[in-house]
Amino acid sequence: MREYSISQLSKEFQVTTRTIRHYEERGLVAPRRRGQTRIYSPADRTRLKLILRGKRLGLSLEDSREIIDMYEPGKSNIDQLKKLITAIQVQRLQLTQQLDDIGSLLKDLNQAEADCVDALKSNRTDHS
Amino acid sequence: MREYSISQLSKEFQVTTRTIRHYEERGLVAPRRRGQTRIYSPADRTRLKLILRGKRLGLSLEDSREIIDMYEPGKSNIDQLKKLITAIQVQRLQLTQQLDDIGSLLKDLNQAEADCVDALKSNRTDHS
DNA sequence: TCAATACTTTACGTTGACGTAAAGGTCATA
DNA sequence: TATGACCTTTACGTCAACGTAAAGTATTGA
Numbered sequence: 001m002r003e004y005s006i007s008q009l010s011k012e013f014q015v016t017t018r019t020i021r022h023y024e025e026r027g028l029v030a031p032r033r034r035g036q037t038r039i040y041s042p043a044d045r046t047r048l049k050l051i052l053r054g055k056r057l058g059l060s061l062e063d064s065r066e067i068i069d070m071y072e073p074g075k076s077n078i079d080q081l082k083k084l085i086t087a088i089q090v091q092r093l094q095l096t097q098q099l100d101d102i103g104s105l106l107k108d109l110n111q112a113e114a115d116c117v118d119a120l121k122s123n124r125t126d127h128s
Numbered sequence: 129m130r131e132y133s134i135s136q137l138s139k140e141f142q143v144t145t146r147t148i149r150h151y152e153e154r155g156l157v158a159p160r161r162r163g164q165t166r167i168y169s170p171a172d173r174t175r176l177k178l179i180l181r182g183k184r185l186g187l188s189l190e191d192s193r194e195i196i197d198m199y200e201p202g203k204s205n206i207d208q209l210k211k212l213i214t215a216i217q218v219q220r221l222q223l224t225q226q227l228d229d230i231g232s233l234l235k236d237l238n239q240a241e242a243d244c245v246d247a248l249k250s251n252r253t254d255h256s
Numbered sequence: 257t258c259a260a261t262a263c264t265t266t267a268c269g270t271t272g273a274c275g276t277a278a279a280g281g282t283c284a285t286a
Numbered sequence: 287t288a289t290g291a292c293c294t295t296t297a298c299g300t301c302a303a304c305g306t307a308a309a310g311t312a313t314t315g316a
Binding site: 054055056057070095104106112116 | 181182183184185186195198213216217219220223224225226227229230232233234236237240241244245
Binding site for chain 4: 016018019022026035036037055060061062
């Protein structure tokens with residue numbers, strides 16, 4: 001049952017401690033304390049991971065908070081669950097849209113790179 | 129050879145005119161003018177499309193500007209081209225990372241949804 | 257014992273991406 | 287001719303996501 005300090009996690013995830021504390025201010029993590037000092041559990045570490053993944057996907061902290069809270073539906077009632085399901089479906093729509101976008105962008109990048117390589121080639125043979 | 133007004137594009141892409149003008153302020157588009165009025169070409173429209181796609185992918189306007197500029201390597205010299213190629217590769221790395229992220233998130237969402245559905249089912253049969 | 261290292265809180269500052277007036281120009285049509 | 291429906295510029299406001307001191311506490315090793 002490992003535990004982590006804030007600077008350990010900041011190094012592991014390449015963010016500042018300020019950033020991690022900011023996530024706590026916004027209610028995305030709540031590590032327990034030993035005295036004043038924050039002690040992060042593996043579960044806390046996972047939450048951080050999810051937050052940063054969301055960030056890479058362009059989600060706001062608020063979005064990430066909601067999504068992460070979805071993963072712990074322990075004490076929710078029926079209405080909650082129904083709300084969750086629709087929220088999940090919305091998220092899924094956005095993500096599949098992103099998948100499309102990424103596909104397009106990758107194609108564009110490939111084309112752009114090929115163009116560059118071509119341009120270099122002709123520059124190498126054609127000494128005009 | 130069609131052309132578009134700013135409000136046409138703002139409606140088509142579901143953004144405000146302010147947003148489009150903001151992109152111009154930041155140097156991402158430069159429509160020609162008829163008097164004072166902005167006239168957008170199909171090429172300008174495509175740039176807007178690319179910007180908004182970048183936005184959905186969590187790119188900054190600056191990032192999008194660079195990427196879009198990649199697509200027009202007409203007048204670039206060799207060093208430029210080499211820089212472009214590495215930039216493209218960096219972008220591609222990020223995107224494949226995003227693909228991974230999305231895959232993970234979709235998996236998580238599926239699981240979360242299944243959990244919700246299960247919870248609803250047991251709630252329907254088990255009237256405790 | 258004292259200096260370094262790692263932690264803390266409080267609080268103001270900054271940057272990006274627009275929002276939101278305010279004030280005005282142009283053109284069609286009732 | 288005046289009332290909309292568009293367009294424009296200028297400029298201050300806002301919100302999220304942190305950055306950046308400043309000032310203090312706690313532990314550890316020379």
